[in-house]
Amino acid sequence: MNSNKLIHDHGDHNYHTHDLSDVNNSEVPVQQHSHEHTHTQTKIVINRLSRACGHLEAVKRMVEEGRDCSEVLIQLSAVRAALNSTAKIILKDHMDHCIVDAVESGDKEVLEKLNEAIDMLMKS
DSSP states (O other): OOTTTTEHHHHHHHSSEEEGSSSOOOGGGOOOOOOOOOOHHHHHHHHHHHHHHHHHHHHHHHHHOOOOOHHHHHHHHHHHHHHHHHHHHHHHHHHIIHHHHHHHHHHHHHHHHHHHHHHHHHHO
């Protein structure tokens, strides 16, 4: 999969592609699952993402205030660590639920998508 393209459907199994290089950051498409599943960590993930957003806003203010570059870099590192930790929670939840369901139903496409997602996570 080209990392500048997102192939997905909106639950109707009519797959289409978005060219992410042409998409405004506020309009990045959200990939929809074509299978039913539950997530047990959604509230935790949302809370962590909210904290990371707040932290990133604080870093933005640091830059606007002309704070020391080393301090900004340290705080950016903390935001990145928070996002990586959140990604691990999502990945574990995905494996515990979506991947188990996919294996039981023989859905190899979900496994391919997992590999693509892991590849993208490893690049960051």
